[in-house]
Amino acid sequence: MADIITTYDLRKKRKPVPRIFRVRERIGPSAARLEAEVTKIVEAVAARGDAAVAEFTKEFDGVALSARRFEIKKNTISRALSTIDRDVRRSLEKALENIRKFHKITLPRSEQYSRPDGVKLGERITPIARVGVHVPGGKAFYPSTVLMAVVPAKVAGCDEVVLVSPPSYNGTIHPAILAAAGLAGADRVFRIGGAQAIAALAYGTKTVPAVDKIVGPGNRYVSAAKRVVSHTADIDKEAGPSEIVIIADKSARPRWVAADMLSQAEHDEEAVAILLTDSARLARDVATEIEQQVEESPRKLLVAKALKSHGAIVLASDLTHAVELADMRAPEHLALMVEKPASLLKLVRNAGAIFLGPYSPVAVGDYIAGPSHVLPTAGTARFASALTVNDFLKRSSVIAYTKKRLVKEADHIVRLAETEGLQAHAESVKMRVR
Numbered sequence: 001m002a003d004i005i006t007t008y009d010l011r012k013k014r015k016p017v018p019r020i021f022r023v024r025e026r027i028g029p030s031a032a033r034l035e036a037e038v039t040k041i042v043e044a045v046a047a048r049g050d051a052a053v054a055e056f057t058k059e060f061d062g063v064a065l066s067a068r069r070f071e072i073k074k075n076t077i078s079r080a081l082s083t084i085d086r087d088v089r090r091s092l093e094k095a096l097e098n099i100r101k102f103h104k105i106t107l108p109r110s111e112q113y114s115r116p117d118g119v120k121l122g123e124r125i126t127p128i129a130r131v132g133v134h135v136p137g138g139k140a141f142y143p144s145t146v147l148m149a150v151v152p153a154k155v156a157g158c159d160e161v162v163l164v165s166p167p168s169y170n171g172t173i174h175p176a177i178l179a180a181a182g183l184a185g186a187d188r189v190f191r192i193g194g195a196q197a198i199a200a201l202a203y204g205t206k207t208v209p210a211v212d213k214i215v216g217p218g219n220r221y222v223s224a225a226k227r228v229v230s231h232t233a234d235i236d237k238e239a240g241p242s243e244i245v246i247i248a249d250k251s252a253r254p255r256w257v258a259a260d261m262l263s264q265a266e267h268d269e270e271a272v273a274i275l276l277t278d279s280a281r282l283a284r285d286v287a288t289e290i291e292q293q294v295e296e297s298p299r300k301l302l303v304a305k306a307l308k309s310h311g312a313i314v315l316a317s318d319l320t321h322a323v324e325l326a327d328m329r330a331p332e333h334l335a336l337m338v339e340k341p342a343s344l345l346k347l348v349r350n351a352g353a354i355f356l357g358p359y360s361p362v363a364v365g366d367y368i369a370g371p372s373h374v375l376p377t378a379g380t381a382r383f384a385s386a387l388t389v390n391d392f393l394k395r396s397s398v399i400a401y402t403k404k405r406l407v408k409e410a411d412h413i414v415r416l417a418e419t420e421g422l423q424a425h426a427e428s429v430k431m432r433v434r
Contacts, residue, residue: 004304005290005311007283010325013317020274020312021328023379031224038195038224045199050207056196063167065191067207072173072189080178089179092143095368096183099147102370103155103389112398117408120400127157128392130209132201132233133186134216135165135177137193140267143180148372149216149387150184156392161186162211164201166193194218195225202229215387217374236387240378241270241310244362245331245351247322247344248286250279252337253358257282258289260335260361265306266299272310274329276322283313323347330381333362352381407433 008018044052050067058064081089112122133149135142146163153161163186165173173191181189190208192200197208198218204210210233214226217239226235244264248257261273277283290307297303316322319338326334330350338344341356348354352375353365366373376384410433417425 003308004294005287005307005313007287007313007315009315010321011315011317013321017325017328018312018314020272020310021325023329034220034224035228038221039228041195041221042199042202042225042228045196045205046203049200049205053192053196053200053205053208056194057167057192060194060196061166061168063171065167065171067205070190070192070207072178072191077178077182077189080175081182084175084179088176089183091368092147092176092180092183095144096147096151098368098370099151099372100155103152107155107389108393115405117405118402119405120398122398124396124398125393126396127159128153128212128234128394129158130160130162130211131158131392132198132211132214132216133161133163134193134197134201134214134218134222135163136216136218136222137166137168137174137177138219141169141174141177143174143176144367144373145217146177146180146186147184148374150181150186152372152387152389153215153392154185156389158392160188160209162201162209163189164192164197164208165189166197167191168193193222195221198222198225198229202233213392215374215391236374236391237376237380237384238378239374241272242267243272243274243329243332243377244335245272245274245276245326245329245333246335246337247319247326248275248277248279248282248335248337249319249339250282251339252277252282254282254285254289255293256358256361257286257337258293260337261286261290261307261311262293262297262303263362264333265303265311266297267306269302269305270310271306272331273307274311274331275313276316276325277314278316278318278322280315283315287313319344320347326351330376330379332375332377332381333365335360335362350381352376352384352386403432 041056054065108125110125112120114120131153135145150161163181165177198214200208201211201214213234215236223238227238242264246257246260257275265271265273275286294300294304316325327350332352334351335355336344337358355362372387374387410429413429414426
């Protein structure tokens with residue numbers, strides 16, 4: 001079993017923490033080399049537009065496309081909607097319903113309040129005008145990501161949502177992704193992906209419109225490209241490989257724990273799957289289950305590689321110690337498969353999405369619960385959050401003073417302005433209250 005996944009015994013807390021928890025070390029200096037490589041792609045697209053996008057699409061995706069074929073026509077999207085499996089469409093529609101409901105409930109409103117002296121203060125909330133959504137299409141196809149990213153933008157009220165995805169399905173975009181785009185209300189869809197698509201969205205080309213914000217997951221080239229263009233267009237986050245950390249006690253079912261670990265490991269070879277438990281017996285049983293389930297997996301080689309490189313079963317001193325380790329990792333997905341998950345939840349600080357109890361597998365959040373599955377990865381849950389409707393909104397402060405209030409506070413304003421050496425600031429107030 002050691003050939004597939006490693007078990008660590010950290011019940012004595014003074015033992016060194018495995019590197020898999022020291023996530024900042026995994027990001028490392030190689031990011032600089034990747035960024036330099038991606039910067040060349042971004043600069044080429046910024047300088048040469050559609051021609052560069054076409055060249056990189058041929059080089060990286062193996063598909064020759066002229067600029068006039070970048071965009072998917074509306075009738076092609078409609079055809080995808082009408083031809084996908086009826087049951088698949090029904091499931092997409094149910095997911096769409098739940099996602100839309102959740103984001104409508106959490107949609108913030110502009111607020112303003114008046115003080116007794118007539119001063120009005122508040123916050124005006126407006127949607128970002130144009131948003132770009134990147135949907136991966138390499139080792140798998142993700143219509144669910146279309147819903148999870150496009151729907152919050154539409155609920156927020158964005159004028160235009162532009163979707164890009166690589167032509168990795170017979171030279172075009174998978175029909176399920178196109179169908180999801182149609183259901184979610186994406187305004188325009190382009191069969192381009194990767195760093196070149198991110199650059200096209202940021203700077204605009206003759207064919208692809210420039211957007212104000214770019215969201216959605218992708219490989220390390222996509223993440224690096226988002227970082228490079230972030231001074232031009234806002235980005236949600238730099239998505240890394242998928243991650244799950246499971247905290248489980250003796251009440252957990254080994255088979256279910258193993259299945260949840262494999263559900264993340266099957267994404268790609270870089271995916272992270274970690275079990276933290278205070279039960280030596282559960283650790284052994286899960287290791288056995290993993291071995292059996294890997295053998296049965298249709299992605300056996302990929303899953304085995306992910307678990308060997310980025311998987312771990314860890315024995316913790318107790319559940320509090322397990323939470324400390326999980327917080328250090330700050331995972332994308334944290335599953336609390338313990339007898340009293342609500343009590344343990346109070347101790348958690350860092351996680352993109354938290355799943356409580358045995359009947360809340362990550363797949364529920366991935367597909368249908370409602371909150372977006374576009375989540376912070378690579379330890380960024382220490383400071384970043386899940387994609388929400390708020391990511392597509394801007395806030396403007398609203399301030400309306402009265403003459404009486406300005407006169408009352410003028411001395412304070414003038415004094416602070418003069419302390420900073422900004423005489424014109426001070427004079428703009430003095431002239432009003434003389």
